[in-house]
Amino acid sequence: xxxxxxxxxxxxxxxAPGAPREHRIIVKYREHIALAARPxxxxxxxQHFFLIPAAAMRASAEQIQALAADPAVEHIWPxxxxxxxxxxxxxxxxxxxxxxxxxxxxDVPIAIVDTGIDPGHPDFAGRxxxxxxxxxxxxxxxxxxxxxxxxxxxxxxNQYKGIAPEARIxxxxxxxxxxxxxxxxxxxxxEWAVQQNxxxxxxxxxxxxxxxxxxxxxxxxxxxxxxxxxVCVAAGNYGPGASTVGPPGCARKVLTIGAASKQxxxxxxxxxxxxxxxxxxxxxxxxxxxxxxxxxxxxAMGTPVDMLYTRASGTSMATPxxxxxxxxxLEAFPDxxxxxxxxxxxxxxxxxxxDANAQGKGRADAYQAYLNTPFTPxxxxxxxxxxxxxxxLHLFMPxx
Amino acid sequence: MxxxxxxxxxxxxxxxxxxxxxxxxxxxxLAQAQTRLSELNVPVLRAFQLMNAVAIxxxxxxxxxxxxxPWVQAIEEDRRVFAQAQSKGEGGKGDxxx
Numbered sequence: 161x162x163x164x165x166x167x168x169x170x171x172x173x174x175x176a177p178g179a180p181r182e183h184r185i186i187v188k189y190r191e192h193i194a195l196a197a198r199p200x201x202x203x204x205x206x207q208h209f210f211l212i213p214a215a216a217m218r219a220s221a222e223q224i225q226a227l228a229a230d231p232a233v234e235h236i237w238p239x240x241x242x243x244x245x246x247x248x249x250x251x252x253x254x255x256x257x258x259x260x261x262x263x264x265x266x267d268v269p270i271a272i273v274d275t276g277i278d279p280g281h282p283d284f285a286g287r288x289x290x291x292x293x294x295x296x297x298x299x300x301x302x303x304x305x306x307x308x309x310x311x312x313x314x315x316x317x318n319q320y321k322g323i324a325p326e327a328r329i330x331x332x333x334x335x336x337x338x339x340x341x342x343x344x345x346x347x348x349x350x351e352w353a354v355q356q357n358x359x360x361x362x363x364x365x366x367x368x369x370x371x372x373x374x375x376x377x378x379x380x381x382x383x384x385x386x387x388x389x390x391v392c393v394a395a396g397n398y399g400p401g402a403s404t405v406g407p408p409g410c411a412r413k414v415l416t417i418g419a420a421s422k423q424x425x426x427x428x429x430x431x432x433x434x435x436x437x438x439x440x441x442x443x444x445x446x447x448x449x450x451x452x453x454x455x456x457x458x459x460a461m462g463t464p465v466d467m468l469y470t471r472a473s474g475t476s477m478a479t480p481x482x483x484x485x486x487x488x489x490l491e492a493f494p495d496x497x498x499x500x501x502x503x504x505x506x507x508x509x510x511x512x513x514x515d516a517n518a519q520g521k522g523r524a525d526a527y528q529a530y531l532n533t534p535f536t537p538x539x540x541x542x543x544x545x546x547x548x549x550x551x552x553l554h555l556f557m558p559x560x
Numbered sequence: 561m562x563x564x565x566x567x568x569x570x571x572x573x574x575x576x577x578x579x580x581x582x583x584x585x586x587x588x589x590l591a592q593a594q595t596r597l598s599e600l601n602v603p604v605l606r607a608f609q610l611m612n613a614v615a616i617x618x619x620x621x622x623x624x625x626x627x628x629x630p631w632v633q634a635i636e637e638d639r640r641v642f643a644q645a646q647s648k649g650e651g652g653k654g655d656x657x658x
Contacts (some may be wrong), residue, residue, distance in 0.1 A: 343639050344581070376613060376638075396644055473646045
């Protein structure tokens, strides 16, 4: 009776494209089983735990199936890499599962078109490739918004880790110290980002809706997509009324992102569609409520947690989750076009059962987008050790 | 669709001396358009290759006059956009940037 013993996440990892020959697993046995006496199917690298009847090991897919057939085996979990994540949102969208598959957005060039970035923040050390200013205030972040957004997309902190922590970062400062700017400044930042050959651009900004996608900024965004560059855009914080998505969120070819809570409810403020020409927007939701990320030195945006981090909400915070996922996918599948990326994120999203003009296709999921299969709800109980929470099993390991 | 949105045109007509920021979509050569704008004493703030346009700042009455230029495809307001973060949690007004 091996049915149901292998967690869905592990089963998916075993059959995923480019799956490794061996998987790190944790095998949970029934109580009062003499572990040393159990058949190990030829697996030699085994570490037994003494607080619970379990063992960590490396095994092939065939060996895992054989273990699952052992009546003494209760569950088999993937032994995921352990990280401390960006608040809870990285695990909510299952980014750690994509990291565990070997993809962290390594060297994927992303552009944050925003209020600038604090280049001295340790979570970006060595990865900011270029900074340009289109406001006349200098490229540094004198507001805090851009640094927070960049941290969600690509921060690499020990305490809070972004979605694509090894991406290369380009920063265009187009919003002033008061958090606003002109469309033309954003358009200039977009043109600069195109010249830098980035693969994905984050726009956590927007104007008041409704709109039909024919304004200059939205048109420019679509032209950027036509150049093969993915553009992730905030839906805006003007909800919950209908037709509140503003430019450039109403652009046709971009991925427009609304905000969800940790409980997968839509945020009240998240702007709703349709566009004024009747199209469904947003395209997806991502976490955007109470997100802790990087704090720019000398700024106080959001609710500061400490000197290096602050907590903020908004579709601004949801959008860089999308940019980070795109960076992960582009590392794994470099040939994906913006249209394919958008389709993947939409078609693999978790349907929250809301109106399409509130949720789009639902709350996007990094691991499901990586697998490119429709979202399947996780099976409970028992939950596998997540990649984000420090695995108690590791704490209990002898010498651990 | 005409060269300008009607409500925006009405705003320009109402306050012709006000300085306005505009995005002008150009039909044809962008450099020639910039030369012509220079002749009209209209400073070009930025030029855009991706959509063949310029950002300018000028009195509203000049903007209305530009509509007569054959190379002007469309004129729209260079609108402000805002960072989409709230300073408080969900449900809080925060800085909604409206």
